[in-house]
């Protein structure tokens with residue numbers, strides 16, 4: 001079998017991996033992915049090539065963003081960011097758990113540690129968004145089908161959202177809850193000693209944002225509780 005120069009050499013894989021690979025490439029939804037990739041290679045790569053070649057030497061992103069996995073709130077699109085500028089962590093409901101160096105599998109904390117200590121970002125942004133299903137589930141309870149991981153994950157925000165629901169009018173609960181989760185994540189960022197130290201020294205800035213989806217407007221956390229639309 002002839003190999004293209006840039007193909008990986010054949011390596012024996014476990015059977016499960018082979019099945020997953022075949023399914024990905026023949027699944028209907030991946031046609032959309034492949035079509036997008038081809039547009040990227042055809043339309044964008046020629047002018048982006050030099051930029052990517054320079055980035056191969058290393059990354060120096062200025063900002064670490066914690067955002068929701070929601071497909072409608074993509075930080076790179078909202079900030080019109082180029083490759084290499086944003087170090088992005090996305091999860092259900094843009095949550096930052098508290099600092100717990102207990103040897104368990106803390107994906108968000110690992111990204112924070114790497115972004116702050118190795119990449120030396122100068123800003124961490126927590127970006128919530130409108131109509132967040134994860135935050136809504138903190139009020140209504142997670143569906144039974146997602147008890148393994150989603151339910152315990154969103155439980156960390158439930159007390160905060162419960163307090164919000166008691167304090168504001170019913171028509172304000174959704175957005176106020178989403179804003180409260182941004183504040184919770186920022187509070188939890190400050191439990192990481194190497195984040196708190198850098199913030200106190202003025203070398204790391206923490207920001208909270210909320211993206212409106214339907215109106216495309218970003219609102220920024222000013223002071224302890226107020227979000228204001230950005231110009």
Ligand SMILES: [Zn+2]
Nearest residue numbers: 068070132133
């Ligand atoms: Zn969300």
